[in-house]
Amino acid sequence: MATAAGxxxxxxxxxxxxxxxxxxxxxxxxxxxxITSGCIKTGEGGALPERLKIILDGIAxxxxxxxxxxAAIEKVFVxxxxxxxxxxxxARGAAISALVLAGLPVAEYTALQIKQAVVGQGKxxxxxxxxxxxxxxxxxxxxxxxxxxxxxxxxxHAHGGQGLGALTTTGFRVxxxxxx
Numbered sequence: 768m769a770t771a772a773g774x775x776x777x778x779x780x781x782x783x784x785x786x787x788x789x790x791x792x793x794x795x796x797x798x799x800x801x802i803t804s805g806c807i808k809t810g811e812g813g814a815l816p817e818r819l820k821i822i823l824d825g826i827a828x829x830x831x832x833x834x835x836x837x838a839a840i841e842k843v844f845v846x847x848x849x850x851x852x853x854x855x856x857x858a859r860g861a862a863i864s865a866l867v868l869a870g871l872p873v874a875e876y877t878a879l880q881i882k883q884a885v886v887g888q889g890k891x892x893x894x895x896x897x898x899x900x901x902x903x904x905x906x907x908x909x910x911x912x913x914x915x916x917x918x919x920x921x922x923x924h925a926h927g928g929q930g931l932g933a934l935t936t937t938g939f940r941v942x943x944x945x946x947x
Contacts (some may be wrong), residue, residue, distance in 0.1 A: 779921030788913030
């Protein structure tokens, strides 16, 4: 959904149980503009339900304050530790619940897709993502790693989720983070 002026406001989410990053951008045609970004911190202690509520409430506040039209969230990957993967999935579920309750359409992207769209390489380091987000949004400094990942997710969505300027990738495979 876009506004009458063709401006789309996109909320990107980098889910995490301890720190959930968020970033809001606007897209008007091919131009991107930074609106805000930050982190929702639940800390390391406390009961799981209370920590999930902090994420849910935090994202609801961001949605109410910045009125995004769409949302994008990073897909969970499988960690070496199954317990960590389950906890991350629950944090992600709380974030998606907040987005759905706000009435937003939610797109999901893998870390590989996000890095490909922003950096041009799926195996980019966190520092490369931060620097490219800074350049693409003309920021005065690098955002925190979690906020940069969330902004990168929003940028990926703004570019159609395909990377490379939304060029079709049909018939290509990904090898070592590159389309071949």
